Amino acid sequence: MxxxxxxxxxLPFTERIYNKEPYLKELKATVLxxxxxxxxxxxxxxxxxSGGQVSDTGKIITSDDKIANVTDVQHKFGSxxxxxxxxxxxxxxxxxxxxxxFFSSEIDFSIGDVVTMNIEWNRRYSIMKHHTLAHFLxxxxxxxxxxxxxxxxxxxxxxxxxxASFSLNKKISIEGWETIKGYALEKINSDKEVIIEPxxxxxxxxxxxxxxxxxxxxxxxIEKLNELDGNSIFFxxxxxxxxRSRIYISSNNIFMLxxx
Numbered sequence: 001m002x003x004x005x006x007x008x009x010x011l012p013f014t015e016r017i018y019n020k021e022p023y024l025k026e027l028k029a030t031v032l033x034x035x036x037x038x039x040x041x042x043x044x045x046x047x048x049x050s051g052g053q054v055s056d057t058g059k060i061i062t063s064d065d066k067i068a069n070v071t072d073v074q075h076k077f078g079s080x081x082x083x084x085x086x087x088x089x090x091x092x093x094x095x096x097x098x099x100x101x102f103f104s105s106e107i108d109f110s111i112g113d114v115v116t117m118n119i120e121w122n123r124r125y126s127i128m129k130h131h132t133l134a135h136f137l138x139x140x141x142x143x144x145x146x147x148x149x150x151x152x153x154x155x156x157x158x159x160x161x162x163x164a165s166f167s168l169n170k171k172i173s174i175e176g177w178e179t180i181k182g183y184a185l186e187k188i189n190s191d192k193e194v195i196i197e198p199x200x201x202x203x204x205x206x207x208x209x210x211x212x213x214x215x216x217x218x219x220x221x222i223e224k225l226n227e228l229d230g231n232s233i234f235f236x237x238x239x240x241x242x243x244r245s246r247i248y249i250s251s252n253n254i255f256m257l258x259x260x
Contacts, residue, residue: 013096015043022220031113037103048073052157058119072102095202126161129251132221134164140183163250
């Protein structure tokens with residue numbers, strides 16, 4: 001869907017409430033731009049697709065109870081920021097973006113309207129679990145290849161309500177995969193505190209800490225690991241091609257098998 005790029009570019013950047021309050025399910029926001037099935041607001045609780053994590057879906061309700069269904073959310077028109085730290089490498093990130101919301105059909109908003117945002121909470125909560133699990137799987141395969149004195153590159157990452165997955169430029173043996181799973185579960189079961197450390201220069205990224213793990217991130221996560229059912233964590237691996245593998249982790253093996 002085409003829309004007026006110049007008008008959106010001139011808007012103030014969107015305040016991302018989901019980074020500050022990931023458990024917030026409802027929010028009042030003001031319409032700043034609307035055209036066809038596209039809208040931008042002054043703030044949002046809808047996560048915009050980035051870092052491999054899919055966007056939120058949900059609905060927006062007007063003051064006269066009209067409902068519009070959000071099907072996709074994207075970052076647009078930000079600027080690049082480089083952050084240097086000695087304890088972790090931080091990738092270039094897009095900051096001060098306009099968060100563009102896409103709807104299932106043409107919408108009947110007016111600029112200045114105050115609307116109510118409702119995210120599809122069960123879906124978001126499952127995504128939060130899988131993003132948290134992704135950090136443990138990331139830690140585990142990096143630890144494994146470090147101990148093997150091998151380098152590994154992530155060729156892709158995808159996180160949704162069904163699973164978290166990574167594409168790697170390495171094949172993994174059956175024995176190696178069992179070791180990686182063991183590292184992940186050992187860390188998950190170590191009963192440490194999850195710490196979210198803000199980045200002073202922007203609210204787009206923060207630092208997810210658990211024990212000796214630190215990961216720069218802009219996604220949504222659960223606050224406490226007891227929100228996971230440790231008995232339901234499911235792993236899967238596929239080797240593909242000469243030097244490639246895809247590895248998965250899920251909070252529920254039923255979702256996992258359906259999602260493959």
